[in-house]
Amino acid sequence: xxxxxxxxxxxxxxxxxxxxxxxxxxxxxxxxxxxxxxxxxxxxxxxxxxxxxxxxxxxxxxxxxxxxxxxxxxxxxxxxxxxxxxxxxxxxxxxxxxxxxxxxxxxxxxxxxxxxxxxxxxxxxxxxxxxxxxxxxxxxxxxxxxxxxxxxxxxxxxxxxxxxxxxxxxxxxxxxxxxxxxxxxxxxxxxxxxxxxxxxxxxxxxxxxxxxxxxxxxxxxxxxxxxxxxxxxxxxxxxxxxxxxxxxxxxxxxxxxxxxxxxxxxxxxxxxxxxxxxxxxxxxxxxxxxxxxxxxxxxxxxxxxxxxxxxxxxxxxxxxxxxxxxxxxxxxxxxxxxxxxxxxxxxxxxxxxxxxxxxxxxxxxxxxxxxxxx
Amino acid sequence: xxxxxxxxxxxxxxxxxxxxxxxxxxxxxxxxxxxxxxxxxxxxxxxxxxxxxxxxxxxxxxxxxxxxxxxxxxxxxxxxxxxxxxxxxxxxxxxxxxxxxxxxxxxxxxxxxxxxxxxxxxxxxxxxxxxxxxxxxxxxxxxxxxxxxxxxxxxxxxxxxxxxxxxxxxxxxxxxxxxxxxxxxxxxxxxxxxxxxxxxxxxxxxxxxxxxxxxxxxxxxxxxxxxxx
Numbered sequence: 001x002x003x004x005x006x007x008x009x010x011x012x013x014x015x016x017x018x019x020x021x022x023x024x025x026x027x028x029x030x031x032x033x034x035x036x037x038x039x040x041x042x043x044x045x046x047x048x049x050x051x052x053x054x055x056x057x058x059x060x061x062x063x064x065x066x067x068x069x070x071x072x073x074x075x076x077x078x079x080x081x082x083x084x085x086x087x088x089x090x091x092x093x094x095x096x097x098x099x100x101x102x103x104x105x106x107x108x109x110x111x112x113x114x115x116x117x118x119x120x121x122x123x124x125x126x127x128x129x130x131x132x133x134x135x136x137x138x139x140x141x142x143x144x145x146x147x148x149x150x151x152x153x154x155x156x157x158x159x160x161x162x163x164x165x166x167x168x169x170x171x172x173x174x175x176x177x178x179x180x181x182x183x184x185x186x187x188x189x190x191x192x193x194x195x196x197x198x199x200x201x202x203x204x205x206x207x208x209x210x211x212x213x214x215x216x217x218x219x220x221x222x223x224x225x226x227x228x229x230x231x232x233x234x235x236x237x238x239x240x241x242x243x244x245x246x247x248x249x250x251x252x253x254x255x256x257x258x259x260x261x262x263x264x265x266x267x268x269x270x271x272x273x274x275x276x277x278x279x280x281x282x283x284x285x286x287x288x289x290x291x292x293x294x295x296x297x298x299x300x301x302x303x304x305x306x307x308x309x310x311x312x313x314x315x316x317x318x319x320x321x322x323x324x325x326x327x328x329x330x331x332x333x334x335x336x337x338x339x340x341x342x343x344x345x346x347x348x349x350x351x352x353x354x355x356x357x358x359x360x361x362x363x364x365x366x367x368x369x370x371x372x373x374x
Numbered sequence: 375x376x377x378x379x380x381x382x383x384x385x386x387x388x389x390x391x392x393x394x395x396x397x398x399x400x401x402x403x404x405x406x407x408x409x410x411x412x413x414x415x416x417x418x419x420x421x422x423x424x425x426x427x428x429x430x431x432x433x434x435x436x437x438x439x440x441x442x443x444x445x446x447x448x449x450x451x452x453x454x455x456x457x458x459x460x461x462x463x464x465x466x467x468x469x470x471x472x473x474x475x476x477x478x479x480x481x482x483x484x485x486x487x488x489x490x491x492x493x494x495x496x497x498x499x500x501x502x503x504x505x506x507x508x509x510x511x512x513x514x515x516x517x518x519x520x521x522x523x524x525x526x527x528x529x530x531x532x533x534x535x536x537x538x539x540x541x542x543x544x545x546x547x548x549x550x551x552x553x554x555x556x557x558x559x560x561x562x563x564x565x566x567x568x569x570x571x572x573x574x575x576x577x578x579x580x581x582x583x584x585x586x587x588x589x590x591x592x593x594x595x596x597x598x599x600x601x602x603x
Contacts, residue, residue: 174432226432284466286440293443297409316440324437341412344430346405346438352397 048113061107068105081106112188135187136195140202146215147206154211163210170207170216175223177203182224233339233348238332248332252324254351257313259321261306263329269302273322274309287319294327294347298338304330324350402436403429407444441465451507451541458545474563476502479570499574509573513544513580517591522600531600532591547580548573555579 065084069076072087084105092103117134118124128134128141157163178186180196191199203222206212212219236248247264271278271291282288295301306326310318327347331339342348356365363369406412416424441453452472460468479502487498499505518539519530535543552565572578 174428228431229434286465286469289443289445289448290440292445293438297407297444299409320440340431344405344412344435345407345444346435349405349435349437351437354397 047111049110050113050115054110054112057110058107061105064105112185114188133189133191133195135189136191136199139187140199142218143199143202143206146218147202147209150206150209150212150214153214154209157211165210169210170213170219172207172219172223174226174228176226178222178224183222229343233331233343234328235331235339236329246333248329250325250328250331252321252326252328252350254320254324255313255317255354257310257317257321259308259310259318259325261308261322261325261329263326263333264305264307265303265333266305267303268305271306272308274311278306278308282315282319284315287315290319290323291326293323294330294342297342297345297347298330298334300330300333304333320351323347398436399434401433403433405435405438406430407438407442409444449503451510452503454541455506455510455545458542459549471562471566474561475566475570476506478563478567479505482567482571505574506570509570510541510544510548512573512576513548513584514540515543515584515587516540517588518543519587519591519594520601522597524600529597529600530590530594531597532594533601544580544584547583551579551583 065079066076068084068087069079071091072083074083088103088105094102096102117126117129124130126134126138128137131137154163177200180191180193183196183199184190203219206215207219236250238246238248240246241264245264245266247262249260249262251258251260253259273281278288278291282291291306292301295304308322308325310322312318313321324347327342331342331348334342339348358364361369441457442448442450456465456468456472459471480500483498483500483502483505487495487500490498499508515535517532518535520533521528522531523529548566548569552562552569556565556568569578569580573580
């Protein structure tokens with residue numbers, strides 16, 4: 001049989017018994033495109049790895065790290081990832097523009113692979129293997145077992161006469177349930193949104209029962225702490241210039257405008273924008289209101305001197321960029337509670353709204369061309 | 375864990391294009407701009423407000439828009455009215471018209487005040503903001519009509535309106551009435567101040583429109599059970 005470059009032809013051989021001998025009589029050419037024979041790699045999903053494979057990779061990485069440290073003449077014990085990156089860029093200089101295509105020596109995050117679930121005789125280990133989602137169903141089974149245990153505990157207390165309705169509920173603190181993706185990572189198998197919702201409902205049901213604090217440790221495994229947002233604010237440094245006046249610098253962006261502001265604790269309240277007086281630079285009242293917004297909110301209107309530089313964008317976006325820069329610079333002069341108040345007033349969030357692009361087949365970002373029936 | 379929660383903290387997920395979408399994640403909360411909300415001590419708050427405060431401490435907050443500020447002169451209702459009056463993004467002009475309207479109202483009321491006798495002076499309201507709010511309140515309809523299809527025919531069914539919808543209708547009627555039904559040579563601020571003062575006194579075309587809507591709703595009371603929500 002011959003193969004053409006565009007498609008493979010398969011000859012189907014029919015055996016026919018003639019006079020007791022197998023004789024080839026018919027062959028039909030079946031044209032099958034090579035695309036059908038290729039495995040659909042994209043549909044298989046991301047590659048998964050066994051625990052042994054991951055361990056082997058980690059060991060190889062560690063040994064390679066020590067070799068690299070010896071090569072570079074550095075201490076193998078204290079060789080960090082930054083040192084590795086530095087050494088690799090030194091040993092294998094690459095002129096490629098695409099950073100991800102350059103030589104790299106790093107441990108990637110290996111998604112876990114489930115170990116083989118059955119023994120040599122073919123019998124599965126877990127009793128829920130044939131459900132298809134054994135970790136999920138075993139989790140639900142355990143959870144229900146805990147609920148039954150709590151109910152039994154309640155019955156025992158009721159028999160003794162010591163039952164009280166509103167006691168011993170679990171106190172969870174500022175925390176949230178595991179998201180569906182995190183639960184999938186924990187169980188090492190995929191679950192549907194319906195399954196996830198049922199799991200959360202059952203957990204909430206258990207939390208609502210009195211005397212559920214006995215299972216607190218079990219519940220905490222499926223909760224994550226929420227950290228306060230105010231901790232994530234970067235406060236600019238408070239410096240002192242030659243005359244002993246405290247000042248701080250900050251930058252801000254809005255749409256296509258960039259601004260930088262130097263806030264001086266003089267006590268005069270002068271404002272200069274790009275060398276001009278702010279009354280001259282912003283003739284519109286709304287822009288001046290936006291400049292004063294953070295200062296007025298904190299009640300420090302006449303206290304600070306502002307030296308502003310702004311470029312790009314239009315008048316409103318320049319005012320917005322300056323407002324963000326002023327709020328950030330003001331953080332270094334204020335207490336934490338005031339900073340949190342500013343954040344909740346929306347002064348410290350950079351505005352993500354930018355101009356939406358025009359799409360092909362439409363007149364603008366949203367406007368479509370006039371609809372014509374024919 | 376870090377990957378999924380940081381996805382919620384970023385304001386926008388790229389490559390997820392929905393038709394009606396905001397640049398902010400639904401995780402973000404609205405900002406609270408007034409200073410008084412932060413000066414209230416813990417003891418004055420109800421349990422709900424305490425919960426809200428705790429939630430605000432944990433969630434990211436949207437940026438305040440460029441139309442709002444914590445100044446005493448900033449009024450959310452007036453800002454909304456200015457935005458509704460604005461055409462082709464000309465906020466400067468819309469704001470100018472609004473300030474001229476308020477000035478005009480004040481002038482007229484002060485004139486009336488000086489002409490009135492001693493007994494009537496107390497009854498005359500000179501604060502233009504109070505007049506604006508009262509006029510708008512007088513124009514707000516209580517029930518609205520919705521077109522509901524039943525058995526092949528469309529019926530006008532009376533429905534309750536939300537506060538936002540009522541405020542929107544009052545403002546919309548005011549602006550449309552001033553744009554269309556007045557003499558073309560008068561300025562917009564003049565037309566608006568006349569209409570606002572009339573609405574304050576419960577007269578004028580906008581009040582007439584509101585009463586007509588109420589009459590229609592009363593006439594169609596029989597179909598009220600067609601509403602299913």
